[in-house]
Amino acid sequence: MSKTTVRDLTSGSPMKLILGFMLPLLFGMLLQQLYNMVDTMIVGRYLGLEALAGVGSTGSINFLVIGFVQGLCNGFAIPVAQRFGAKDNKALRKFVGNTVWTAAVLALLLTAATCILCTNILTWMKTPDDVFEKAHDYIFVIFLGIPATFLYNILSSFIRSVGDSKTPLVFLVISSFLNIALDIFMIVALKMGVAGAAWATVVSQLISGILCLVYIAKRINILHIRRKDLKLDFYYINRLCAIGLPMGLQYSITAIGSIMLQTAVNSLGKTCMAAMTAGIRVSVFLSCPYEAMGSTMATWGGQNIGANKLDRVKKGLFSCSLLGIGWAIAALGITLLFGRGLIMLFIDKNNAPSPDQMEEVITLGKQFLTMNAAFYILLAFVNIVRFLIQGMGFSQIALFAGVFEMVARGFVAIWAVPKIGFSGACYASPAAWVLADMFLIPAFFACYSHVKKKLNIKKQDY
Helix, strand or coil: CCCCCCCCCCCCCHHHHHHHHHHHHHHHHHHHHHHHHHHHHHHHHHCCHHHHHHHHHHHHHHHHHHHHHHHHHHHHHHHHHHHHHHHHHHHHHHHHHHHHHHHHHHHHHHHHHHHHHHHHHHHHHCCHHHHHHHHHHHHHHHHHHHHHHHHHHHHHHHHHCCCCHHHHHHHHHHHHHHHHHHHHHHHHHCCCCHHHHHHHHHHHHHHHHHHHHHHHHHHHHHCCHHHHHHHCHHHHHHHHHHHHHHHHHHHHHHHHHHHHHHHHHCCCCCCHHHHHHHHHHHHHHCHHHHHHHHHHHHHHHHHHHHHCCCHHHHHHHHHHHHHHHHHHHHHHHHHHHHHHHHHHHHHHCCCCCHHHHHHHHHHHHHHHHHHHHHHHHHHHHHHHHHHHHHHHHHHHHHHHHHHHHHHHHHHHHHHHHHHHHHHHCCHHHHHHHHHHHHHHHHHHHHHHHHHHHHHHHEECCC
């Protein structure tokens, strides 16, 4: 067994277990977003609006690629969570061993492809000439760091799959403070520009991954693999890809809509680009609880399905939904009271071309932020239900929610932004969440009924 405490989510109070698992995860995500925000704040304040717009213009393509990696890694951990719930340690280790080869190949291919196509991608997105160089300098380094992103996300997902959400948090605390220090050192002291912000992020993530690896080696025996576990087995690889690839593609398909939206906003100029960059950064920070709830539900679904405790799946959904609705109300209040001040964190009046332009960026940024926050209840169900479906083993079905999000954002980009300008862009995410929920909620009950029927058949056979 393990030298450390793992958490079994298949027995006990759902609300207590969900909170206990989610809160460390949430704190870690907040720290991760904090150092992303610090990157942007330092860039905006020390390097000016052009640099802020350049970094912001890469946000959607960053989400496309890095989101794919994160979704893929989360998917690879679901079979591990299911085998942990079933107490099948032999198969658990085989999944871990085959993940090593699968992730290594995908990391190399993805790094090579994105670095080679980096300039073309920014050109296809119609990145304005005055911010093109800064956008390229930033995103190219992020792409070079894809192996580090794989390392951290795979290992932290494995640790969470056995119920330990606290340890990855400790490593994120360390790397977050390191990231902030490196930001200041590389941008202010070494004058590396936006590339310095990107290198600070990559180095910090690499260190988090190494810390996870050392921790697993020293403390979590259940995840230790032997030479025989590293033997390629296409049953395990197929299972990993069947769950992981749809989860990765879900992020990427969603990001395609975001890229279409970013391309449309790019045509409105750097003022709108900077406003959306600031608005997105704050919105992502405020929506971190939903990311934590989603990750919690993936592990919850995986362990309880593995243990054949279907009733606990629905109880977990109810408990987590209450948390999601509560946070939606609180986040809207924060946005209405402090939205302007939060946007101003990213802008230094000394680096703005004029006071009028600075005021326009703040006003547009708050408009974007407020419109998103008003619909956070819809986002709550998008994350909670989608990840729960994935944890139950239906990644392919959850993938379609990403298609609906892409369609909604694409429609806004093609029709609304050209007609009504920046205001149209503010409606993109709410529209995406409406369509996603219209698919996901009925899909959950269909998946639930399917699993219930299978379990009943097994009991009858028995």
